[in-house]
Amino acid sequence: MGLINVHSYYAGQWTAADDGARAIANAVTGEPLAIAGQAALDTQSMVDFARTKGGPALRAMSFHDRARMLKALALELSKFKDELYSLSHTTGATTPDAMIDIDGGIGTMLVYASKGRREMPDGDIYVDGELEMLSRNGTFVGQHVATSLHGVAIHINAFNFPVWGMLEKLAPTLLAGMPAIVKPATATCHVTEQSVRRMIESGILPDGALQLVSGGLGDLLDRLDYQDVVGFTGSAKTALMLRSNPILLEKSVRFVAEQDSLNASVLGPDVTVASPEFDILVKEAVREITAKAGQKCTAIRRIIVPEALLGPLGEAIAEKLGKIRIGDPALETTRMGALASAAQKADVLDKARQIAAECRVLTGDPDAFEVDGADRTKGAFVPPMLFACDDPDTANAVHSVEAFGPVATLMPYRNLAHAGQLMNRGRGSLVASVITHDPAVARTLLIDAGASHGRIYVNNRDSEHEATGHGSPLPHMVHGGPGRAGGGEELGGIRGVMHYMQRTAIQGSPDIISGITGTWIKGAAKPKSSVHPFTRSFDDLAIGDTIEAGPRTVTLEDIETFAHFTGDTFYAHMDEEAAKANPFFPGRVAHGYLLLSFAAGLFVSPDPGPVLANTGLDGLKFMKPVSPSDAISVALTVKRKTRRTDEYGEVRWHVAVLNQDGDDVAEYELHTMNEYG
Incomplete structure (x- = not known):
């Protein structure tokens, strides 16, 4: 068997090792195994291909599209695990060692695919954190969001994990909507190359989303700008040399390092x-x-x-x-x-x-x-x-x-x-x-x-x-550490994705912020419809659609019946004098969960329809007590929509419970699963 010629892949073409190649020995026998590297790399074409082809193609996809792409790539690589195990033996790795590398990398991709679908929107803007109220009356608010960087990620990986080391950086990068150029360590790059080949041959990735440098980087780092990211794993000495590149310093190129560690x-x-x-x-x-x-x-x-x-x-x-x-x-x-x-x-x-x-x-x-x-x-x-x-x-x-x-x-x-x-x-x-x-x-x-x-x-x-x-x-x-370990963080769920996105603070009226984020916020427009939203399919519902229902008067008999039926006889509901002595209550008050039950009775449509299930609620808060003879109403507003499967999607509703004076007494976010139209 002849030497393995380890190719690079860039600008849509596989390029063989040439006169600039470096020899790779079999770690077990010491015999020549492969050659890798080119005398000259067209690094500008790599960067251009990523920025003009890969980046726009990835950014045209939603987070959920990219998550589905990651899952498909992971399943595709799973078909070739045995050949990758065998190839890994030449690097000195046993099959259990290779499983840590290969199965671990594939598993990491699957986790990011799952998190992308569950924790990120089916869109291209990620909402980061809670809304900030920037004005007394709520007409001017702020929100942090994140969008894809418009550059390329350069991943410089260590020799010990030729597959996992690549995939643990690649998964959050692609999920963020950013193309990557992968540079594995030369000693084990033949294993990385075979993994990249399988991904490229699958046709799952858009052109320019993934490129591979087998051998030296050439002047690739000198081609970078402020929209680019360098992710490095290796020695502290090499990290210092790379991060000291004058172009990286001048252009404020993000540099994420994971290096030496005496654990x-x-x-x-x-x-x-x-x-x-x-x-x-x-x-x-x-x-x-x-x-x-x-x-x-x-x-x-x-x-x-x-x-x-x-x-x-x-x-x-x-x-x-x-x-x-x-x-x-x-x-x-x-x-x-x-x-x-x-x-x-x-x-x-x-x-x-x-x-x-x-x-x-x-x-x-x-x-x-x-x-x-x-x-x-x-x-x-x-x-x-x-x-x-x-x-x-x-x-x-x-x-x-x-x-x-x-x-x-x-x-x-x-x-x-x-x-x-x-x-x-x-x-x-x-x-x-x-x-x-x-x-x-x-x-x-x-x-x-x-x-x-x-x-x-x-x-x-x-x-x-x-x-x-x-x-x-x-x-x-999070995978990373301070000081000698490099001062960087990789992985960490969606935190890892954020390395390849720009966090931006946006400020404006509730309508503006709602329109940007695709999430209804308090104070934004609420179109009212005579058609009950529970009778409308996922596709027919629009952000901000609202139904208002009520009022319903809460009686002392309601409170006592609920207390005895549930066993919740807390004194604030049953003892007038004790309740008045409490600084939070004017006297006997309704149970918070009684209010939630009455609110559901006001807005739920009883007939079979596109709402398949209530799957929970978030952010419940009780804001003002409700006394006997108070009348409550409810406003149910479509807050956010997310497609989940081929049959149904998740609708999140903002629920506001108000008293007869229009004051909020309770708020929460209701989750339902709705059929598509």
């Missing part, structure tokens, strides 16, 4: 050798040291434990690490494969030597270990290495040198304050874990160390069977 795991002082949490830490540590051969930005590098448990934990972790089968990742018996390249191996061994200079070696001799099915001297193999640092206060390397491989260091702490200090010696981390059954321990460490960590993962006997693991970033939660 810690802390065992709480409540834990003993007999505690379930002791075994949980051992399991977490072994998994994080060996998964992906320790080549994870979220892997545990420092294990911080009570002084009395340093010896027992060292023995327990070292014993399990000593049983790890190292070998050809294609073998089913292999638990840990090779590092991604010979260069990576050399770097890890150099960093391990620096750490060993101030520590004791508990296990892992890089010159004496067995490898199944491969020659360890030719492949990029290293053993799991565990060190113990008896004096972490005076040590330096363990808190400043990251060996990006299967390397971790145990260290003792005297008390909880000391544990927090050691956590923070990493100078900013992506994640720390706290293994404890005591909420007070978790709370104290959050207060002491939260400012230095992007995520804190707490696990114990109650959560261990469903916890996702110290080193597993989830698309729902």
